[in-house]
Amino acid sequence: MAVARLTTKSKFYIDLAYWEQRGRNFRQELYDALCETCKQRYSLEQVQLVDHVHPETGQVQKMDALLDCASAECGNAPEFLNPKMPLTRAIFRAFLASGNEPLSAEEIYARIKRGSPNVILKELSSQQMEDDGITLL
Numbered sequence: 001m002a003v004a005r006l007t008t009k010s011k012f013y014i015d016l017a018y019w020e021q022r023g024r025n026f027r028q029e030l031y032d033a034l035c036e037t038c039k040q041r042y043s044l045e046q047v048q049l050v051d052h053v054h055p056e057t058g059q060v061q062k063m064d065a066l067l068d069c070a071s072a073e074c075g076n077a078p079e080f081l082n083p084k085m086p087l088t089r090a091i092f093r094a095f096l097a098s099g100n101e102p103l104s105a106e107e108i109y110a111r112i113k114r115g116s117p118n119v120i121l122k123e124l125s126s127q128q129m130e131d132d133g134i135t136l137l
């Protein structure tokens, strides 16, 4: 990744195709992040598509119920972004809470209020985040 041209306004997202290529289960990761109530409400095995309303544009699109739940409900729960979890995990969860809407380091900072936009940008370009499928838009 060409780090030099990245800025805190560069947008990143979770590349789900990357997870598939690696044979990793994104839905499992997503499911683990949900609160207990939502875990009981949704099935990990059965994909259920729901109408997801974009919070800003109001546009409706079909979305995996787990991701919709993470963005519309669990993402607002205090334990979803536990201050004790590693920064990379908090960043990853910021993407879940956005419904995997592309986010810049500045936008992530506004959500998680940890480190600084520059620190987050550095993490976003790290090998560890690349391993989690975090990709430049």
Ligand SMILES: [Zn+2]
Pocket (backbone or CB within 6 Å): 034, 035, 036, 037, 038, 039, 069, 073, 074
């Ligand atoms: Zn929940």
